[in-house]
Amino acid sequence: MTQRPLARRTAEAGTALGPIGEPVEGVERIAVLRAGNLGDLLFAMPALDALRQCYPDARITLLGMPAHAALLRDRPGPVDEVVVLPVSEGVRLSPGTEPDPNEVAEFAARMRERRFDLGVQVHGGGRYSNPFLTRLGARVTAGLRTPDADPLDRTVPYRYYQHEVLRALEVVGLVGARPATLEPVLTATDDDVARAAELLGNGPPVLAIHPSATDPRRRWPADRFGAIAARATGRGVRVVVLGAEGEEELADAVVQAAIADGAPEGGVRSLAGLGDLGQLVGILDQAVALVGNDSGPRHLAQAVGCPTVGLYWAGNLINAGPLGRTLHRVHLDWRSTCPVCGIDVTQVGWTAERCEHDPSFLTSIEVDAVWDDVEDLL
Numbered sequence: 001m002t003q004r005p006l007a008r009r010t011a012e013a014g015t016a017l018g019p020i021g022e023p024v025e026g027v028e029r030i031a032v033l034r035a036g037n038l039g040d041l042l043f044a045m046p047a048l049d050a051l052r053q054c055y056p057d058a059r060i061t062l063l064g065m066p067a068h069a070a071l072l073r074d075r076p077g078p079v080d081e082v083v084v085l086p087v088s089e090g091v092r093l094s095p096g097t098e099p100d101p102n103e104v105a106e107f108a109a110r111m112r113e114r115r116f117d118l119g120v121q122v123h124g125g126g127r128y129s130n131p132f133l134t135r136l137g138a139r140v141t142a143g144l145r146t147p148d149a150d151p152l153d154r155t156v157p158y159r160y161y162q163h164e165v166l167r168a169l170e171v172v173g174l175v176g177a178r179p180a181t182l183e184p185v186l187t188a189t190d191d192d193v194a195r196a197a198e199l200l201g202n203g204p205p206v207l208a209i210h211p212s213a214t215d216p217r218r219r220w221p222a223d224r225f226g227a228i229a230a231r232a233t234g235r236g237v238r239v240v241v242l243g244a245e246g247e248e249e250l251a252d253a254v255v256q257a258a259i260a261d262g263a264p265e266g267g268v269r270s271l272a273g274l275g276d277l278g279q280l281v282g283i284l285d286q287a288v289a290l291v292g293n294d295s296g297p298r299h300l301a302q303a304v305g306c307p308t309v310g311l312y313w314a315g316n317l318i319n320a321g322p323l324g325r326t327l328h329r330v331h332l333d334w335r336s337t338c339p340v341c342g343i344d345v346t347q348v349g350w351t352a353e354r355c356e357h358d359p360s361f362l363t364s365i366e367v368d369a370v371w372d373d374v375e376d377l378l
Helices: 003-012 038-054 066-072 101-113 129-134 164-173 190-200 222-233 248-260 277-286 296-304 314-320 367-377
Strands: 029-033 059-064 081-084 118-121 140-145 154-157 206-210 238-241 268-270 289-293 308-313 328-333
Touching: 029 038, 029 129, 038 059, 038 066, 038 164, 038 296, 059 066, 066 081, 066 277, 118 129, 118 164, 129 140, 140 164, 154 164, 190 238, 190 277, 206 222, 206 277, 206 296, 222 238, 222 248, 222 268, 222 367, 238 248, 248 268, 277 296, 289 296, 289 367, 296 308, 308 314, 308 367, 314 328, 328 367
Parallel strands: 029 059, 029 118, 059 081, 118 140, 140 154, 206 238, 206 289, 238 268, 289 308, 308 328
Antiparallel strands: none
16 A cells, blocks of 8 residues: 555656655755765756756755865856865765864754755765764755665665666655756856866867776776877867876876877877866867766766767766767776676675776777767767
């Protein structure tokens, strides 16, 4: 008997991804917990759009990272403000900084004073994030839950292999929010574009390459990116290699490989370590395409409308790949074991055993196949 109403709600949901719960009454203030990297924020954007559509008059506060605050500041979108999280175990990590229990307690007290009507957790399985959210005192809570996590008022079971965008949309469906968008959308501002021009200068159209990724195993070899860059210069485009501070050496390796492969001096240029997130948005807004690994800049390119060619280990595609193929092409390496020690790499997630090896998991992806898609987009 208990399953029939659930099945009926699912059938009537239309654009919903799962059961649609009743909207929470009298919602004026919403807190959404989503820390992590740039891509993690972008995965949550459709869920934020859905909340904005469902609760048009509510104030939406994103509890996130400093980079999230920098990216969303003065930018059109569903978020009214970003409150930066304190360093906290399993919620916000900061290398070299240990969590301060007093700082976390003070943060929770400040958030309780805001009297949130709705607290939404789209940060992970909930072992750490659910207790963190509960401490903020929202009237109604909703989020993800693994079997070992604290309960919230409304929960979706966390299973690792689910697309992150769809996972977050399923969570907000619990509080009545139907999808308004299925892909992240981010608006480039005039300021982004103007400041990007300071880095790009004048010249032919730009192809962007991003050779890095947080996990070294998600990186296609630098010499193959260089081969793509060299071929692109032969098509009359400029190539810029993107990267954060600390990734200059990798970007330079791509430039040198391109020159060795016949690219003219100056035809391929590294911008690694230069500019800020707003300038990165502007560059991607102006680029004809981006070639990159499964990483924040690839997701950001997609969000601003830049066509992409993405290089993926197959498991990552399930969780983080683009949904469409007209503007976004993907190439996969299907390996299921570490090429060094043979451990099963399909068993992933926070509790999975991780070997110490960091070889590229993308070496079966060939340059010619990638170039065919780049050329098509050009």
